[in-house]
Amino acid sequence: MSLPDAFPEYAARHGPFFVVLNAGSGHHDSDKQQALIAQAFKEGGREFEFLLIDDPARINEVARRAVELALSRQGVVVAAGGDGTINAVASVVISSGCPFGVLPQGTFNYFGRAHAIPQDTLASARALLGARIEPVQAGQVNGxxxxxxxxxxxxxxxxxxxxxxxxxxxxxxxxxxxxxxxxxxxxxxxxxxxxxxxxxxxxxxxxxxxxxxxxxxxxxxxxxxxxxxxxxxxxxxxxxxxxxxxxxxxxxxxxxxxxxxxxxxxxxxxxxxxxxxxxxxxxxxxxxxxxxxxxxxxxxxxxxxxxxxxxxxxxxxxxxxxx
Missing domain, CATH: 2.60.200.40 (Tumour Suppressor Smad4)
Incomplete structure (x- = not known):
């Protein structure tokens, strides 16, 4: 599938959010977090869909599905979880050309904190609505x-x-x-x-x-x-x-x-x-x-x-x- 050069910018401003949510990250209640995220996106008039990780072994499968949806509907893949969850989803997203959002929900949340992303779920979801794209360096070891x-x-x-x-x-x-x-x-x-x-x-x-x-x-x-x-x-x-x-x-x-x-x-x-x-x-x-x-x-x-x-x-x- 050939995507227009403007795809990431358009998706960031107008596209639907495909939220990969790890119900086990940190100490947060999954249902409560989903409700807060949904509240923010509804207030902002943005379409969204949750893709839940019900088994840690399926995280790559769920992330790939989110990327497929984002590419087909010019949307954004969003990872909701701790640094480990964010890493797993980012590993699938990085080569796709899709914009990537983060809703930090772990214990330390170094990745989100380093990029000034709010640690409060409602605030971080609202921040996605007006966010801009910034290319961010990643490291790799043996790929x-x-x-x-x-x-x-x-x-x-x-x-x-x-x-x-x-x-x-x-x-x-x-x-x-x-x-x-x-x-x-x-x-x-x-x-x-x-x-x-x-x-x-x-x-x-x-x-x-x-x-x-x-x-x-x-x-x-x-x-x-x-x-x-x-x-x-x-x-x-x-x-x-x-x-x-x-x-x-x-x-x-x-x-x-x-x-x-x-x-x-x-x-x-x-x-x-x-x-x-x-x-x-x-x-x-x-x-x-x-x-x-x-x-x-x-x-x-x-x-x-x-x-x-x-x-x-x-x-x-x-x-x-x-x-």
Whole structure:
């Protein structure tokens, strides 16, 4: 199907919204959220349709259906959920040419917050009505998209353990913090990595490698301004922790909570456009992308996605404070 060049702009201003809604994201009640979203769109005189994710295994299928509808009816695909849901829907949307809207409903919502999208459901839905398109950079590792971050080593383990704690105690930042402490107490493993970028290669040992694509998250933990700015200029930022013991890891956790991670002597950071990472002695390794974990074959190639995401960002009057 051949689409007119004006399709994204027309869709953003006048097209129907196809809302992919994850009923399980965050602590929100699904029926209540649907009612608020519907209220906003009805008030704005926009057509809309909900496509519900009733099974996490079907999220790609539901997202593909939303893209098909948006292409055939010159509409907008909207993801309602946390960063993981937004990532999954964006992974399908990014190559389609469809404009993409976000209704943040997760615990941290770094992607939405970084683009001044309101965290309140009614406000974010209303903001979509007057939003404009802004091409937004995405990262990828071995072709798998990430909007906020990707990582290997200790960080994916933190995420896995956090999900276990959330299943038992519920979703909150306190639960995430406590589960992180428990993981650090048990952490012993070091990765042996060969990394290569811009023709330079180095071997290193580290408990974790973290790659960021979100200036807000990087700023909050205190990564230096040079790397944070690089993310705004077409690069990704890598954070590497030197081999340290459990007490030193707790120190790094406190530095991060205080927004001073970049000042810690055991942390190195650098920016890049393409980074090849080869773990020693393993053909497959766990990698986390926007909070979702998958096994990937090595070597790992981190790079900027070839196409930007056509994100709907709020008009100045509807922008939330970036915080």
């Amino acid at each position: 798998r998209l990430f909007l906020v971050n990707a990582s290997l080593g200790l960080y994916p383990q933190l995420l896995e353990d956090r999900e276990v704690w959330k299943a038992q105690l519920g979703r909150s930042r306190l639960v995430a913090f406590l589960s992180g402490i428990a993981t650090l107490l048990q952490s012993r493993k070091q990765l042996h990595l060969q990394i290569e970028s811009a023709g330079k290669a180095v071997a290193l040992r580290t408990p974790t490698l973290f790659v960021g694509n979100n200036h807000l998250q990087l700023t909050r933990v205190g990564i230096n301004e040079q790397q944070t700015d690089a993310v705004e200029q077409g690069q990704l930022a890598a954070i590497v922790v030197r081999p340290i013991g459990t007490l030193a890891l707790f120190g790094l956790l406190m530095h991060g909570l205080l927004g001073q991670l970049g000042e810690a002597e055991n942390v190195d950071s650098f920016s890049f456009r393409r980074l090849t990472v080869t773990p020693r002695g393993v053909k497959r390794i766990k990698v986390a992308t926007d909070g979702e974990i998958a096994w990937m074959r090595t070597p790992l190639v981190f790079e900027i996605a070839p196409q930007p995401l056509l994100l709907l960002v709020p008009a100045p009057a509807d922008r939330a404070e970036v915080a």
